[in-house]
Amino acid sequence: MSQTLKKDMVGEIIYTLTIEGHVVEEVSGEEPVEYLHGAENIVPGLEKALEGKQAGDTVTVTVQPAEGYGEYDQDEIDEVPLEDFEGLGDLQPGMEIEMVDEDGDSYEAIVLEVNNGTVRLDFNAPLAGKVLNYEVQVLSVRPATEEEKEVGLPQSLIDEAFDDFEDEDFEDEEDDDHRSHN
Numbered sequence: 111m112s113q114t115l116k117k118d119m120v121g122e123i124i125y126t127l128t129i130e131g132h133v134v135e136e137v138s139g140e141e142p143v144e145y146l147h148g149a150e151n152i153v154p155g156l157e158k159a160l161e162g163k164q165a166g167d168t169v170t171v172t173v174q175p176a177e178g179y180g181e182y183d184q185d186e187i188d189e190v191p192l193e194d195f196e197g198l199g200d201l202q203p204g205m206e207i208e209m210v211d212e213d214g215d216s217y218e219a220i221v222l223e224v225n226n227g228t229v230r231l232d233f234n235a236p237l238a239g240k241v242l243n244y245e246v247q248v249l250s251v252r253p254a255t256e257e258e259k260e261v262g263l264p265q266s267l268i269d270e271a272f273d274d275f276e277d278e279d280f281e282d283e284e285d286d287d288h289r290s291h292n
Contacts, residue, residue, distance in 0.1 A: 117148035144264040182239030
């Protein structure tokens, strides 16, 4: 009997995401996406549409903002003093930047405008307020390992996060080495 997507199962999917008729993202069989069902690895509306599906199934689903990246929120626009961005170079509208608060939490923002010593930033998710249209094919379904359940991610994403962490450590060491030789 085939395995179906439900809580604590790992699904491997390919998909095309369109918004207002334009392809925004396409994930092919060369680099499929793995996700842990029930762990909020993908938007809720897509996860609901995939519930009970098995390898080989295809799904076409329209996800409203409330079940996607949320409604667009004007309160997520903020003005920050330009001096807080020293060392980042010339900020331009449309640039994506990462900000870190006093607690060390990072947030992505899009620069809306720069003027009069301030920067207007949009902290909404880039797809907030958008209706998402997915065409998805389920490639495989398997039970999650205990580690995957504990971490809340499939092994491929755990490995990717670990590789990114190692790369950052290595880059820091290289920077330290470079500074010490000058």
